[in-house]
Amino acid sequence: xxxxxxxxxxxxxxxxxxxxxxxxxxxxxxxxxxxxxxxxxxxxxxxxxxxxxxxxxxxxxxxxxxxxxxxxxxxxxxxxxxxxxxxxxxxxxxxxxxxxxxxxxxxxxxxxxxxxxxxxxxxxxxxxxxxxxxxxxxxxxxxxxxxxxxxxxxxxxxxxxxxxxxxxxxxxxxxxxxxxxxxxxxxxxxxxxxxxxxxxxxxxxxxxxxxxxxxxxxxxxxxxxxxxxxxxxxxxxxxxxxxxxxxxxxxxxxxxxxxxxxxxxxxxxxxxxxxxxxxxxxxxxxxxxxxxxxxxxxxxxxxxxxxxxxxxxxxxxxxxxxxxxxxxxxxxxxxxxxxxxxxxxxxxxxxxxxxxxxxxxxxxxxxxxxxxxxxxxxxxxxxxxxxxxxxxxxxxxxxxxxxxxxxxxxxxxxxxxxxxxxxxxxxxxxxxxxxxxxxxxxxxxxxxxxxxxxxxxxxxxxxxxxxxxxxxxxxxxxxxxxxxxxxxxxxxxxxxxxxxxxxxxxxxxxxxxxxxxxxxxxxxxxxxxxxxxxxxxxxxxxxxxxxxxxxxxxxxxxxxxxxxxxxxxxxxxxxxxxxxxxxxxxxxxxxxxxxxxxxxxxxxxxxxxxxxxxxxxxxxxxxxxxxxxxxxxxxxxxxxxxxxxxxxxxxxxxxxxxxxxxxxxxxxxxxxxxxxxxxxxx
Amino acid sequence: xxxxxxxxxxxxxxxxxxxxxxxxxxxxxxxxxxxxxxxxxxxxxxxxxxxxxxxxxxxxxxxxxxxxxxxxxxxxxxxxxxxxxxxxxxxxxxxxxxxxxxxxxxxxxxxxxxxxxxxxxxxxxxxxxxxxxxxxxxxxxxxxxxxxxxxxxxxxxxxxxxxxxxxxxxxxxxxxxxxxxxxxxxxxxxxxxxxxxxxxxxxxxxxxxxxxxxxxxxxxxxxxxxxxxxxxxxxxxxxxxxxxxxxxxxxxxxxxxxxxxxxxxxxxxxxxxxxxxxxxxxxxxxxxxxxxxxxxxxxxxxxxxxxxxxxxxxx
Numbered sequence: 003x004x005x006x007x008x009x010x011x012x013x014x015x016x017x018x019x020x021x022x023x024x025x026x027x028x029x030x031x032x033x034x035x036x037x038x039x040x041x042x043x044x045x046x047x048x049x050x051x052x053x054x055x056x057x058x059x060x061x062x063x064x065x066x067x068x069x070x071x072x073x074x075x076x077x078x079x080x081x082x083x084x085x086x087x088x089x090x091x092x093x094x095x096x097x098x099x100x101x102x103x104x105x106x107x108x109x110x111x112x113x114x115x116x117x118x119x120x121x122x123x124x125x126x127x128x129x130x131x132x133x134x135x136x137x138x139x140x141x142x143x144x145x146x147x148x149x150x151x152x153x154x155x156x157x158x159x160x161x162x163x164x165x166x167x168x169x170x171x172x173x174x175x176x177x178x179x180x181x182x183x184x185x186x187x188x189x190x191x192x193x194x195x196x197x198x199x200x201x202x203x204x205x206x207x208x209x210x211x212x213x214x215x216x217x218x219x220x221x222x223x224x225x226x227x228x229x230x231x232x233x234x235x236x237x238x239x240x241x242x243x244x245x246x247x248x249x250x251x252x253x254x255x256x257x258x259x260x261x262x263x264x265x266x267x268x269x270x271x272x273x274x275x276x277x278x279x280x281x282x283x284x285x286x287x288x289x290x291x292x293x294x295x296x297x298x299x300x301x302x303x304x305x306x307x308x309x310x311x312x313x314x315x316x317x318x319x320x321x322x323x324x325x326x327x328x329x330x331x332x333x334x335x336x337x338x339x340x341x342x343x344x345x346x347x348x349x350x351x352x353x354x355x356x357x358x359x360x361x362x363x364x365x366x367x368x369x370x371x372x373x374x375x376x377x378x379x380x381x382x383x384x385x386x387x388x389x390x391x392x393x394x395x396x397x398x399x400x401x402x403x404x405x406x407x408x409x410x411x412x413x414x415x416x417x418x419x420x421x422x423x424x425x426x427x428x429x430x431x432x433x434x435x436x437x438x439x440x441x442x443x444x445x446x447x448x449x450x451x452x453x454x455x456x457x458x459x460x461x462x463x464x465x466x467x468x469x470x471x472x473x474x475x476x477x478x479x480x481x482x483x484x485x486x487x488x489x490x491x492x493x494x495x496x497x498x499x500x501x502x503x504x505x506x507x508x509x510x511x512x513x514x515x516x517x518x519x520x521x522x523x524x525x526x527x528x529x530x531x532x533x534x535x536x537x538x539x540x541x542x543x544x545x546x547x548x549x550x551x552x553x554x555x556x557x558x559x560x561x562x563x564x565x566x567x568x569x570x571x572x573x574x575x576x577x578x579x580x581x582x583x584x585x586x587x588x589x590x591x592x593x594x595x596x597x598x599x600x601x602x603x604x605x606x607x608x609x610x611x612x613x614x615x616x617x618x619x620x621x622x623x624x625x626x627x628x629x630x631x632x633x634x635x636x637x638x639x640x641x642x643x644x645x646x647x648x649x650x651x652x653x654x655x656x657x658x659x660x661x662x663x664x665x666x667x668x669x670x671x672x673x674x675x676x677x678x679x680x681x682x683x684x
Numbered sequence: 685x686x687x688x689x690x691x692x693x694x695x696x697x698x699x700x701x702x703x704x705x706x707x708x709x710x711x712x713x714x715x716x717x718x719x720x721x722x723x724x725x726x727x728x729x730x731x732x733x734x735x736x737x738x739x740x741x742x743x744x745x746x747x748x749x750x751x752x753x754x755x756x757x758x759x760x761x762x763x764x765x766x767x768x769x770x771x772x773x774x775x776x777x778x779x780x781x782x783x784x785x786x787x788x789x790x791x792x793x794x795x796x797x798x799x800x801x802x803x804x805x806x807x808x809x810x811x812x813x814x815x816x817x818x819x820x821x822x823x824x825x826x827x828x829x830x831x832x833x834x835x836x837x838x839x840x841x842x843x844x845x846x847x848x849x850x851x852x853x854x855x856x857x858x859x860x861x862x863x864x865x866x867x868x869x870x871x872x873x874x875x876x877x878x879x880x881x882x883x884x885x886x887x888x889x890x891x892x893x894x895x896x897x898x899x900x901x902x903x904x905x906x907x908x909x910x911x912x913x914x915x916x917x918x919x920x921x922x923x924x925x926x927x928x929x930x931x932x933x934x935x936x937x938x939x940x941x942x943x944x945x946x947x948x949x950x951x952x953x954x955x956x957x958x959x960x961x962x963x964x965x966x967x968x969x970x971x972x973x974x975x976x977x978x979x980x981x982x983x984x985x986x987x988x989x990x991x992x993x994x995x996x997x998x999x
Contacts, residue, residue: 439829442824448791450821453820464746465746466745533841536779542781550763553762556758560736564733569739575743587806589813596814601818
């Protein structure tokens, strides 16, 4: 028996201790490298403790509950490690370990170098509150932890607060999160009134006790409230603004796990608080998934800021996760718990997988940005020679996120496809058409993601460097490489050994639908991953890899027999007859995505401006100025009118804001009287 | 176990030998239709043999990605061919991955090929890789819808089971859903194998080429692997079409007699499909690049109609 409770508490305490030490170091102005190094090691140990607590809880199927009364009504400082919480906490701590190792080296650079203590303070607090969000078992406590995550991540995002871009990104993030929290309050209070309790345990299935209208209202406000955090389109605009400007280790955590707090909330609400939802709710989630996935990847393709590109891919992957969740909701509505379990496993597995490879890619981007001194891909190139290890890890992440076999992205996308495929036969009437169409859109998304990562990897790492800083880039420090290596290994292991990890979802589906599908998902002694049964379809990433390696014999043997004597020389690439190939001959990121920009022109509405200066003849321009941008549709069509409306409303509200303290006292008095008259009933 | 190992061996040999033949047949037939003599059926074999013994030049701008690409592409494509039924309804490795794995293994090869093209640093490589990734991306939904129609009909993504289910009702290709799915998949075949009207395999005109632009810098054995892999990919997609929609003559096992009967039938089916491809190729002009999405949109609509008619006609 594992001491789950002790491990869990020790992890929390260590986070808190490391945070306080960081603050003390900052206040006493100690900036020595040992501060950052030791505090990062502390976070790593704390994360490892949390990891073992969650893993033990998942494997043993042991739930633990612990609570501390606060004295205030409704609020208990209650924590609970049930399977769902344990799974998300596991994902969090897995990423936290790698990010902490990476940070040891990363904190020796740039702006972080100047304030390592303060950074470690917020970093550890952030991890502490994230752990609490995933494990809180009381609504008020959950909301408190939720808000503290927002606050700490705000401070992490604006670490480089001298830059206006950082401040803007951080502000947008905190504003939109506030809006989301408002929605969460409404939804949670409605559910709590049905359960007449603020405890998560009492709220199991409470959504179904509400009247249909109120149930729908609670569902919608919770979906959109958590959707802000998860970054579903059109609530996503903070994500590409805030993630890129943060230090890369923070971006890795935010894209890897912070946005998953939204997914955790949805999973909690959809599959724990609601016993059943109407069909439209499942359709809404599925649709939001499809739209987010497709638009996310399309906007990612248009980016040439490496970190913004990755941020848009987070939106895409949230979409893929929601496709799994949406189909799980629909299957439950139509009375197919087995299929619902399959779809839920797909969504949750993709949550973990996306966390791992997105974290890896952001850490890789962090090394690249540090090495090349820019986030603009158009100024990179040739980094594979200067940063060979970073390039290798980034490539593994790129293959995984593109859903290509045999890594982890492929496995969870495969499960998502199987869920969608089963939907056609399992649902009545025309709703069934939705599933294959969603599957086709998933295929489009995955193929576009592959195109996007050919661009991201090819332009960043391959061929000739496009700028001086890229030419002088150096490999990342050893600890940074180690952090990335851990996640790269996780990508491979989660892919090849998918059948070993799928059983951890058994208790979650058991709680949600009362079925354990995972024993059917794994067959042939853990060799095959199946779609319910081997008859419906099966895949074995492990055997595919073995076969890939074994088939390597064919080209090698042929080469040995026939081509052994063929010579091998190096020479310049074909330069079209111009004198010497330079970086100017290479395709740029903008050029690479041009065909797609034209094909999806209705969405992007690209604008371009070319000005050429001529000397003698128009065939020999002296200088060309080229500008190209795509229309920020959501910002101009949704958020600007919204902002204008809010400002107008605020201007009207100003009339009662006189600034006189007497008036405010009068307002308070009147409110109190009204509350006493109408609010308190006995 | 032993039978399966034999089946793997046999199918590897079959695919390796048959793929260049189909390419050769295509070229010869096309030449004859255009009243040329053509290079002869066996020219692809001669080309491969020649390339394997030639020396090669590696661009000095490139990295290990450039050298790894031909191997990854070749092996991934070859593995994809082992997941589909060729002469027997029981594909050797179909249990390890169904039709989704086939699509994604081909995508893995393409991913590396596009990277290898970018690695050369020349503008042609970038041009080819950008176009290839674009066209394959917009071909993907149509491909998936057609595949889904078939998979839903058989209740499985395992291609052996799909083929066996199709064998049970040999005249099913007359059902509207099957015909529509076939049409969608045929357009995807044209796009994915880079034939006219999407791409021209025999051109080196810079404005129009897609596939050829990507492999411009490859030479010697590396070029041989890539050419061979392209031939295998074409064979994989053609086999998918002929064996899923017209499962005639597929043997139930890998016994020598069954194989001897099924092999000629399989080759005959492939050649018939080749004739259709060639007819399309010689009667059409190459499209402008930005007209290709329209063609693929047609394929997508056909795929969607196939699904809807599955639902309406229950077939």
